[in-house]
Amino acid sequence: MSIRPAAALGAVALLAAVLAGPARAHEGHDHGAGQPPVSKTIAPRGEALTEAFELVAVPRDGILTLFLDRFRTNEPVTGATVEVETPEGPRTATATPEGGYALPAPWLSKPGRHAFTATVTAGEDVDILAVAVTVPGGKATASTDPTASSAASMQAVTSRVSTIARGIRERLGEKDPALFGAVAVAFLLGMLTTGLARGRRSVPAVALAAIGITLVLGTAAFAHGAEDHGAEHHGAPVQGAALAEPRPGAPAASDLAQRLPDGSVFVPKPTQRLLVLRTTVTEAGIFHRSVALPGRIIPDPNASGVVQSSVGGRLAPPPPGPFPRLGTRVRKGEVLATVTPPIQAVDASDMRQTQGDLDQQISIVERRVDRYKRLATTAAVPQSQLEDAVAELKGLQDRRAALDKIRQQPEPLVAPVDGVVAQAAAVAGQMASPGQMVFQVVDPNRLWVEALSFDALTPAQDATARLADGRTLKLAYQGSGLADRNQAIPVQFAVQGDASGLRVGQFVTVLAGTDTEQTGLALPRAAVVRAGNGQDVVYEHTSAERFEARPVRIEPLDGGRVLIAEGVGPGKRVVTQGAELLDQVR
Amino acid sequence: MILPRVTLAAGLLAATAASAHETAGRHGGRVTDAGTFHVELVARGETVDVFLSDEGQRPIPAAGFKGTAILVVGGKPTRVPLEPADGNRLTGKAATALGAGPRGAVQLTGPDGGTASGTFH
The missing domain is CATH 2.40.420.20 (conserved putative lor/sdh protein from methanococcus maripaludis s2 fold)
Known part of the structure; x- marks a missing residue:
């Protein structure tokens, strides 16, 4: 009866060993302290934030690429000076065509945690950022960072335990033959060991134990290889679905945007720039x-006006040139057109009659004025009589002149405000009726x-x-x-502000x-x-x-x-x- | 036996998380995290002193460490190489006076070649 507990213990121990092996080999993919690993296809990277900048450092093939963006807007910072404190002293990174900054960094190829500072000078802004990049590297990972504190190792232990647990869950779910094989062989091995302890049939027991161990190791190795193989195949469709083109086989030259299992979206900096995030x-x-209200553009009533003819008459271009075209800029008081009122036949005969009357009266009064002037010197005619006659003559002459003017003077149509001709209905020779709008003048900068x-x-x-x-x-x-x-x-x-390109209505x-x-x-x-x-x-x-x-x-x-x-x-x-x-x- | 250890580990974890912000140091400077270290930066005149300690504020001997402090002085970055001095202190001299509480960063290289850096805002 004592065999079973010992065998069970052996099974558990061996199971832990089998599962811990692959888990340790993958530990190096952890690259951020609190962050879950992005993916096996993503290069290790480090990032740093300040109030002004956001910096991402990606070492790849001995080149350290730095992506610098504004913290608030995520706008790439170009033309900045980025100086990195390397083990060989300060080095300045050169700008790449992709908008990043590159620096040869052979010292970053060594596995382990690399901390460095980057001094960024972009115009007025100077900032110093501390970046840490953990370069994965198989078994060497553990030995490179002896300064790891108990807290860090606690974190590592916690993460490994969770990895193992996850591994067991996955394998149980997949009905992994390696898992069941390992359990079965371990149980046998435990029974054999118990037998060995009792000192019976020691030689065959040892031989069996050797065979068992070989089998277990072989199974473990097979399981490991199969897992990697599977990961590659599982990874490929994900890459294909992402934004960049898939590159199966060799490690990708650039990282791919992807949605992580926790629902967050991982977008590498170069992709962020392509998407202009x-x-x-x-x-x-x-x-x-x-x-929301329906509305339409109207001209500002104080900065627009219409040009109307007050009398009916024939339209004619203004004296200096043609009619203003649509869109012509006009000033207040500028003559845009003239209207010549037509004279009806009745009016014309009336006017001619009045003209004749006036001419007759004028000649009579002129003679009277001449006579009065001569007589006034001898005081035969009072001075006041002469003055009355002169005033009468002047009044008659004025009336005659006004009659001439009405017959000859057209009415000018002037722009009421400064602005642009928005509507023009003037055609030379057209008869305008009184009150008809001939032009509309609108100030294009003052619209309502x-x-x-x-x-x-x-x-x-x-x-x-x-x-x-x-x-x-x-x-x-x-x-x-x-x-x-x-x-x-x-x-x-x-x-308010720029109203260009707007039109009335x-x-x-x-x-x-x-x-x-x-x-x-x-x-x-x-x-x-x-x-x-x-x-x-x-x-x-x-x-x-x-x-x-x-x-x-x-x-x-x-x-x-x-x-x-x-x-x-x-x-x-x-x-x-x-x-x-x-x-x-x- | 297990419970005190768990408590200690939990305390250390909590301390790591809580000390992410700058605090006042025992030498009158500002303290920040640099990897697994606590680094206290004291800038007086042209002298830059950096004191090393672990999470529990226990001093770490500075012997074997190398360092560089990059501080922003008058809108320009100034690089100050640091050499180990007595105890847990590394020291260096800048070309110009640094002013009160300059922004910047300290980068350290340990005796084993491991690197750590921390920023001061």
Whole structure:
């Protein structure tokens, strides 16, 4: 009966040995203290963060490649000076065409943990970053870092225990023949050892033990080889599904973006640059809820005007040249056209009659004035009589002159404001009716938007307008009407800033703030992507090359932004550009 | 026997996690983690002193260590080579006065060739 416990003990010991062997050989793939290993296909790497920069160091084939990005925006930093403190002294890395910085680093090929500092000078910003890279290297790993503390070894032990446990689980699940073989042989071996201890049939027992050990080692070696083989085959489809092209066989020259088992997305820096991933740091704030209103562009009433003819008449170009064309810039007071009122036949005969009357009266009064002048010197005619006659003559002459002028002088049509001719209906010789609009002059830099609102808006709130092409305009509230138009209130806003490319009458969507206040984080609309299960997620940049999807609840905010009501806290780096590409990484 | 060891290990782990931030050191400088060491940086005038200790703040003899301090002085990085001095102290001299609390990093090479580095913000 005492045989079974001993045999069972032997089985357990041998099982541990068989499983611990492969586990130790793979330990070197652990490259970050708290991070799970990314994959066997990913080169070892180290990263460092400061308030300004994010640095990733990747040693590969004796070359250390450094990727430097802005911490907040994830924008690559080019043109910086990167000096690395190597065992041979400080060395400056040279910029590569891929936007990284490269440095020959043969000292990094030695397995173990390498810590070095990089001094980064980019314009005004100077930062010193400490990077640690653990280079895997089979069995040499353990001996290279004798400074490892008890805490570190505790961590290593914990990770190995978990690796072994995982290994057992996997193998039990796969019904691994090596596992069952090892258990069976170990049980036999335990029985043999017990027999050996009792001193009976010692020679065959030893021989059997030798055969058993050989078998076990052979099985273990076979299992190890098979596992690596399997890993290669399992790894290949994953590479193919990732963004870069798969390179089976030899170790890949570049790392591949992939989704890790924990759901986070690993994107190497070169791929991040290809995808142009940009981030922003979230900030909590109070925002006003916005409503979308239909609107259209109108000219600023104070900076636009129409040119109308006050009388009916024949249109003619202005004296210096032709009619102003559409788009011509005109100044206030500039003559744009002239209108010559036509004279009807009745009017003409009336005028001719009046003219004759006036001419007759003028000649009579002229003679009288001459006579009075002569007589006035002898005081036969009072001076006052002479003055009356002179005044009468002058009045008659004025009336005659005005009659001539009306017959000859056309009415000038002048621009009421500075601006650009927006409408021109003038054709030479055309008869314009009184009140007809001949030109419209608009100042293209001063445009308004008129929107129809169904609720009263807060005057203090400014609004934005979204054009059909996705452009947004900043608007300043000007006023709203009290009289309903189509069951809605017309609200007017002034376009602020650059109004080029807009045209009068263009339709826009106005997003105006309301009184309702909301707290949350404002993020660009492009930061939110819809996950496969229909949930809205944003991608948080958790470490230099890792992104984690965070489910969020969003609320509309304005044309370009949404409000994250829940799901992400302030002070997190969230992907604002390229999130939908990141979502495609499998 | 097992329980105290587990407690000790857990304490050390907690200490490693908690000491990720800079704290004040016993020599009046700033302390940061450099690999498995604690490094205290004291910059007075042109002199840079670096004190080595383990997680339990026990001094580690500086003999055999080599080091470099890179500090930002007046917006420019300054490299200061460090040589072992007495006890757990490495020392070096910069070309110019360093000012109060300069930003930078310390890189250390142990007697066995292992490297460690820590930053001071």
